[in-house]
């Protein structure tokens with residue numbers, strides 16, 4: 412791709428105002444693939460686009476862009492993140508391979524819901540590394556959110572169970588003084604273990620325990636994906652979805668990469684919605700996913 416960013420390439424492509432030709436569509440398919448679309452998906456989208464253009468007798472490239480934006484937006488599976496109140500227990504389990512931003516996202520999510528008046532507890536269920544617990548405890552101290560943690564090497568499912576018990580005892584942060592017996596537990600998990608299969612087995616075990624012991628708590632499994640990893644993110648999603656049946660995705664490090672084609676693949680191949688996009692390291696660098704805005708950004712439209 413060279414030194415020119417994907418956003419620039421897209422802008423250049425549509426900026427030429429060339430007449431539409433076969434070549435233009437071929438180039439567009441190549442460009443979508445550069446933007447992390449799968450090859451088959453890219454060709455399929457371009458074929459659909461070509462048909463629409465023919466039907467509507469569009470004649471220049473610039474006219475094609477909003478049509479493509481609409482076509483892509485329709486392909487995105489959208490789901491609002493849950494609106495939580497303090498009436499119910501909710502567990503959000505964050506999963507993902509090492510370094511994608513699970514711990515940071517756990518803090519961001521906990522903070523976001525806390526700011527909406529929800530009572531929150533963080534569960535340090537990455538018991539594989541000692542530093543992982545410390546990292547979450549520091550976030551908890553900064554945010555004024557209780558962190559439930561065990562010793563390194565402990566059972567991650569037991570940490571989450573303890574967090575639920577603490578929540579039932581009304582032992583978390585005050586959540587702006589809201590009443591109600593509910594709590595949100597945001598659980599961080601390990602991204603690294605001795606082997607990848609050990610990691611997946613561990614997650615399946617946590618999942619089994621939560622499914623059977625979380626009682627009537629709402630339980631969500633969100634996969635954290637680093638948007639700079641390109642197509643590899645889809646491979647990760649396939650593995651985790653297969654292991655524990657995910658509910659959604661958090662896309663991180665979007666500030667470092669605007670090649671967002673992976674969102675369309677998650678919708679197309681796995682029917683998985685992206686719930687949040689993170690675009691920086693600060694707590695406020697998280698926003699609910701908006702398919703309309705996202706698609707227009709992807710195509711360099713404003």
Ligand SMILES: Nc1nc2c(ncn2[C@@H]2O[C@H](COP(=O)(O)OP(=O)(O)OP(=O)(O)O)[C@@H](O)[C@H]2O)c(=O)[nH]1
Nearest residue numbers: 509510511512513514515602663664689690691692
């Ligand atoms: N630029 C940017 N950096 C991020 C974002 N989210 C996380 N990071 C950074 O990515 C690095 C890894 O984040 P962590 O939250 O520790 O990732 P993790 O998945 O918990 O990592 P492990 O626990 O080692 O598996 C840190 O330096 C974070 O500050 C983001 O949206 N944008």
Ligand SMILES: [Mg+2]
Nearest residue numbers: 513514537543
């Ligand atoms: Mg971590």
